[in-house]
Amino acid sequence: MEKFVRGWAPALLITAVVLSGCAIESKRGPLEGAWEMVSATYTLADSTYDPGFTQTKILTAEHFSFGRQTDTGALSGGGRYSLDGETYTETIDYHYNASHVGKTLSFEARLEGDSLWHHSGQIGENYHIYEVWKRVGR
Numbered sequence: 001m002e003k004f005v006r007g008w009a010p011a012l013l014i015t016a017v018v019l020s021g022c023a024i025e026s027k028r029g030p031l032e033g034a035w036e037m038v039s040a041t042y043t044l045a046d047s048t049y050d051p052g053f054t055q056t057k058i059l060t061a062e063h064f065s066f067g068r069q070t071d072t073g074a075l076s077g078g079g080r081y082s083l084d085g086e087t088y089t090e091t092i093d094y095h096y097n098a099s100h101v102g103k104t105l106s107f108e109a110r111l112e113g114d115s116l117w118h119h120s121g122q123i124g125e126n127y128h129i130y131e132v133w134k135r136v137g138r
Contacts, residue, residue, distance in 0.1 A: 030111055031059045031083055035133040043128040057133060064090060086110060088119065 065078035079093035107121030
């Protein structure tokens with residue numbers, strides 16, 4: 001019996017690790033992963049503009065982080081998020097603009113397949129955003 005256990009134990013261990021990895025992958029939330037903003041439209045009061053930059057956003061099971069490089073340095077922010085149906089809510093824990101820290105913002109989130117995320121909503125009274133994010137490397 002001991003010879004059997006020693007002979008099959010490595011194979012059983014490898015099988016268990018592979019299967020547990022599959023189980024972890026299947027529990028992944030729909031937004032988890034890395035995203036690149038591919039387009040955006042921002043509306044302030046009565047003017048609409050394209051910000052002319054791209055940025056990266058990374059989401060884990062409960063946290064998000066975003067960032068982009070500028071001529072003078074990097075701009076970043078992040079915190080906790082939740083997704084309830086098509087409502088995506090961020091609570092900002094850190095941000096390059098300190099006045100945003102502690103704020104909770106809710107947006108409409110719509111996935112197009114597994115590769116595009118449409119993100120839109122109101123920030124304050126006069127600022128509306130519409131962003132399209134493309135999944136990176138999945």
